[in-house]
Amino acid sequence: MILLRQKLLILLALFLSAGQLFAADGKKSQRVYNAAVIAFQDGNYPLAGSGFAQFVQRFPNSTNVPEAVLMEAQSAFKQNAFTNAISLLKQNMVGAGILADQYAYWIGEAEFSGHDFTAAADTFGSLAQKYPDSSLRLSATVGQAIALKWANQWPEAISLLEQTNGVFQHAAQLDPDNDLISLGRELLAQGLDIKRDYTDESNVLNSINSKILTPDLYAGLERLFCQLSLATSNFPAANGAATNLYQSAKIAVNYSLMAESTVMRANALEEMGRIDDAIGAYTENLATNAPEERHRQAILQITRLATREQQYSPAENSISPFTNSPDADVALLALGELQLRDYATQTTGTNLLTAAQANLDAFISTYTNSPMIGEAHLSRGWCFWLEKDYPDSLPDFQAATNLPPEDLAVAKFKTGDAAFAAGGFTNALTSYLSVANDFTNLPAVTRMLGEPVLYQILRASLALTNLPDASNAMAQILTDYPSSEADNGSEFLFGESLAESRQPAAALQQFLKFEKEFTNSTLRPQVDFSIARSYELENDWPRAIAGYTNWLGIFPTNSLRPQVMYSLALANSQAGNESNAFALFTNFVAVYPTNDLALQAQWWTADHFFRLGGTNYLDAEKNYEFVYQNFPTNKDLDYAARLMAGRSAAARQDFSEAINGYFAQLKTDLEVDTNYPDLLGQTLLAYGKALMQMPSADTNNLAANFPPASKVFYDLYQKNPTNELGALACAYIGDCNVQLTNYDAATNEYALALNPNMEATVSTRSMAQVGLGAALEQKAALATGTNQAALLHLALGNYLDVFYENNLRDGETANPFWTKKAGLQALSLIETLGVVDPNKFINRMEYWLPQLKDSLEKMRASLPAPKS
Numbered sequence: 001m002i003l004l005r006q007k008l009l010i011l012l013a014l015f016l017s018a019g020q021l022f023a024a025d026g027k028k029s030q031r032v033y034n035a036a037v038i039a040f041q042d043g044n045y046p047l048a049g050s051g052f053a054q055f056v057q058r059f060p061n062s063t064n065v066p067e068a069v070l071m072e073a074q075s076a077f078k079q080n081a082f083t084n085a086i087s088l089l090k091q092n093m094v095g096a097g098i099l100a101d102q103y104a105y106w107i108g109e110a111e112f113s114g115h116d117f118t119a120a121a122d123t124f125g126s127l128a129q130k131y132p133d134s135s136l137r138l139s140a141t142v143g144q145a146i147a148l149k150w151a152n153q154w155p156e157a158i159s160l161l162e163q164t165n166g167v168f169q170h171a172a173q174l175d176p177d178n179d180l181i182s183l184g185r186e187l188l189a190q191g192l193d194i195k196r197d198y199t200d201e202s203n204v205l206n207s208i209n210s211k212i213l214t215p216d217l218y219a220g221l222e223r224l225f226c227q228l229s230l231a232t233s234n235f236p237a238a239n240g241a242a243t244n245l246y247q248s249a250k251i252a253v254n255y256s257l258m259a260e261s262t263v264m265r266a267n268a269l270e271e272m273g274r275i276d277d278a279i280g281a282y283t284e285n286l287a288t289n290a291p292e293e294r295h296r297q298a299i300l301q302i303t304r305l306a307t308r309e310q311q312y313s314p315a316e317n318s319i320s321p322f323t324n325s326p327d328a329d330v331a332l333l334a335l336g337e338l339q340l341r342d343y344a345t346q347t348t349g350t351n352l353l354t355a356a357q358a359n360l361d362a363f364i365s366t367y368t369n370s371p372m373i374g375e376a377h378l379s380r381g382w383c384f385w386l387e388k389d390y391p392d393s394l395p396d397f398q399a400a401t402n403l404p405p406e407d408l409a410v411a412k413f414k415t416g417d418a419a420f421a422a423g424g425f426t427n428a429l430t431s432y433l434s435v436a437n438d439f440t441n442l443p444a445v446t447r448m449l450g451e452p453v454l455y456q457i458l459r460a461s462l463a464l465t466n467l468p469d470a471s472n473a474m475a476q477i478l479t480d481y482p483s484s485e486a487d488n489g490s491e492f493l494f495g496e497s498l499a500e501s502r503q504p505a506a507a508l509q510q511f512l513k514f515e516k517e518f519t520n521s522t523l524r525p526q527v528d529f530s531i532a533r534s535y536e537l538e539n540d541w542p543r544a545i546a547g548y549t550n551w552l553g554i555f556p557t558n559s560l561r562p563q564v565m566y567s568l569a570l571a572n573s574q575a576g577n578e579s580n581a582f583a584l585f586t587n588f589v590a591v592y593p594t595n596d597l598a599l600q601a602q603w604w605t606a607d608h609f610f611r612l613g614g615t616n617y618l619d620a621e622k623n624y625e626f627v628y629q630n631f632p633t634n635k636d637l638d639y640a641a642r643l644m645a646g647r648s649a650a651a652r653q654d655f656s657e658a659i660n661g662y663f664a665q666l667k668t669d670l671e672v673d674t675n676y677p678d679l680l681g682q683t684l685l686a687y688g689k690a691l692m693q694m695p696s697a698d699t700n701n702l703a704a705n706f707p708p709a710s711k712v713f714y715d716l717y718q719k720n721p722t723n724e725l726g727a728l729a730c731a732y733i734g735d736c737n738v739q740l741t742n743y744d745a746a747t748n749e750y751a752l753a754l755n756p757n758m759e760a761t762v763s764t765r766s767m768a769q770v771g772l773g774a775a776l777e778q779k780a781a782l783a784t785g786t787n788q789a790a791l792l793h794l795a796l797g798n799y800l801d802v803f804y805e806n807n808l809r810d811g812e813t814a815n816p817f818w819t820k821k822a823g824l825q826a827l828s829l830i831e832t833l834g835v836v837d838p839n840k841f842i843n844r845m846e847y848w849l850p851q852l853k854d855s856l857e858k859m860r861a862s863l864p865a866p867k868s
Contacts, residue, residue, distance in 0.1 A: 029059045033068065040071055049075035066092070066099045073106055082114035101127055101134035108140065112147050121147035121156075128167050141167040142184045149187065158191040176207070230267060238268035259290035266301065275309050283318045295327045303334040312342035323359070329367045336360040337379050344386065357383040374402045378411050385414065394418035409435050409445045413453060420460060429460040429469065450480070462513050471523060474514055478526040508534035525551070525558045533567065541575035562588075566597045573604065582608055599637065602627055606641075610648060621648035639679050642666045647686055655694035663687035681716060681725040688712035688732055692739075706736040727753045727760030731768040734775065743779040747772055762809070766802045766818035773798035773825060792833055799826035820849055831863065838863050 036051025052072035108123035124144035242265035249257035266281035306315035322331035336359035381396030400411035416431030461470035532547025569584030606623030646662030691709035720726035737746035753768035780791035802822035
């Protein structure tokens with residue numbers, strides 16, 4: 001990146017350094033003076049400096065002495081002799097005359113270049129105050145702001161450039177397109193970016209006229225626009241700005257800036273979810289003359305993204321050529337890790353593991369002092385482990401040190417596993433205890449290794465018959481992980497290889513072993529409870545039920561009894577023993593009415609009655625009512641129970657109760673409490689359907705409830721314009737319009753439900769398509785001639801799409817109800833239109849819907865005899 005300071009030096013017209021020869025007082029002094037000027041112009045600064053010094057010494061009374069001193073100081077400046085330049089200018093400031101402002105300016109320049117940024121800022125600021133008529137005031141003010149930046153005094157720099165009556169803003173009003181103004185605005189935008197004042201930063205950047213900028217300033221502007229867009233999550237804009245910056249850098253043949261812009265573009269693409277394109281951008285930095293550090297960054301980022309997306313092969317191909325480059329260390333390690341992870345995802349044998357190990361071997365043997373050596377040992381340890389070569393994996397896991405804490409925890413865990421596999425239970429236990437005790441302040445380690453390490457401590461302790469450590473581990477497992485299953489989604493673990501001890505079957509074996517080894521342990525009730533739950537996790541309901549039943553007999557007074565009773569009832573429900581479950585749940589509520597689980601038991605009872613249907617809907621409604629009336633502060637249960645009570649009322653066809661007793665008020669409450677959008681959607685759906693089904697109170701207008709139903713469904717659609725609920729709403733609005741004989745409006749609504757942009761299920765799309773066919777039939781009944789025939793053919797086409805399953809998307813299965821409905825609707829039209837042999841269509845329907853055979857045969861019998 002070209003520094004702002006360098007830009008200022010480029011933009012400033014250096015005084016006394018370009019072009020003119022000064023008239024001296026006499027011919028001899030003129031020759032000496034002009035010789036020094038020519039040497040300066042030719043870049044021979046040592047000769048120029050000595051020439052000006054001689055001139056001042058020989059002709060101290062010359063009127064050109066102030067200019068000579070200034071150019072002598074500039075000659076020292078050009079030779080990086082900043083202290084000499086400052087001393088020379090300060091010593092002669094009294095005689096500077098009209099050049100005093102230039103003396104002050106170059107003192108500031110020399111202080112800045114000598115990295116005395118605070119002094120430079122003071123000098124530049126003093127110039128602007130002491131010399132109000134100086135043409136250098138703007139340059140000095142911008143220079144002061146840049147010096148403040150480098151002194152890390154951003155608030156002062158921002159204040160200086162933002163002062164309404166200050167030098168900078170005054171100049172910006174007079175000449176807004178001045179390059180120094182653009183430079184100052186870029187600097188101000190930088191400060192606002194650091195301050196995270198993105199609104200003001202955007203305003204400043206937009207005030208710069210990009211069309212008149214020098215290439216350097218334009219590149220800086222694009223860079224700031226890109227940074228701003230990234231900071232404000234406007235990733236498409238960041239991608240565009242980074243692309244423009246790349247083009248500017250390419251024209252300037254600035255490989256460093258090209259590489260930087262590519263990285264910013266990759267960041268934007270990643271945030272936009274375009275991971276393949278982000279990897280491609282980083283790959284560009286591998287293929288160009290980017291600085292070496294950008295090559296290394298690209299290799300690491302490609303590895304990270306490829307690992308995240310499990311797109312290993314392309315990344316391996318991109319990185320492989322760099323194993324023989326100056327970046328061979330990072331390339332060998334990255335390639336080895338990619339191949340290792342690639343192997344771990346394969347379902348068949350490959351040579352990837354051998355290749356990974358070879359690359360890791362090469363790294364470890366070549367880069368013995370690399371800060372990444374621990375990471376290489378960890379990965380090579382995994383190679384041996386996946387080959388089931390546990391003895392050779394142990395030294396690598398032990399050597400995996402100087403790692404980030406998460407990786408170090410994994411290395412210690414696998415050290416324990418390797419020792420355990422070799423029968424070294426004592427050493428294994430030591431490693432496991434280290435993981436459990438030394439990383440408690442790292443949530444990622446606790447989340448991914450907390451439970452596995454407890455199981456491994458339990459296993460090692462059981463192998464050593466170590467009751468204290470086994471009991472401690474068991475107690476923590478029962479407390480913190482009472483019924484969880486393995487979570488294999490770790491970013492730094494390989495699948496089940498670290499979670500095998502957490503699988504229900506493996507956990508069960510540890511519980512059973514503990515029970516056998518330590519019969520009299522005080523943990524026995526919890527362990528026996530967990531044994532039964534382990535069977536439950538494996539869906540072994542008979543053993544789970546037997547386990548819970550036995551527990552209740554063995555531990556009649558234990559404090560876990562309510563949990564076990566509830567679990568026994570739930571296990572019977574899962575096993576399909578509905579009657580037993582009902583008896584157990586109702587008994588639980590009677591015995592433990594104030595227990596937290598009583599609410600769940602009551603809810604199960606309500607669901608039980610709802611599943612039974614028929615005359616049981618009233619009991620379902622009462623039980624749901626009990627839930628929300630007794631737990632009104634639990635909003636999750638309150639809202640859900642009121643919705644289910646309303647559905648129960650609607651199911652028993654008391655639509656007025658469903659609407660006025662539940663849905664209307666629930667809708668209002670959920671529109672106020674915006675934390676439950678899904679429940680609001682379900683409520684609106686149930687509300688609208690209840691209105692459609694409720695008989696009209698107006699005997700002269702049987703369709704009176706359909707307009708308010710449409711309004712409710714339209715509200716549902718507006719809240720869910722692209723998802724399943726929105727599609728359902730459109731389909732039901734279509735149904736309402738059919739009842740209101742608004743057939744054109746109905747077809748439009750059905751078409752909207754079928755829009756490919758709608759995330760609608762096949763059931764909803766089938767409902768809409770059958771509804772569309774019905775609306776077209778109704779419309780055809782009002783037409784005549786060719787128009788009528790065309791509408792009927794369109795209707796038939798929609799029915800057949802559903803019946804022949806032409807409306808399915810990848811991975812979908814047809815809904816039997818709508819397949820049946822579409823077939824029956826189509827059969828009627830086929831007979832009317834005569835486009836297909838009805839008998840053959842009935843044969844097809846009987847093949848696909850054998851349960852309809854009897855009724856279909858009756859329909860076949862009613863068909864007219866074929867014409868001879």
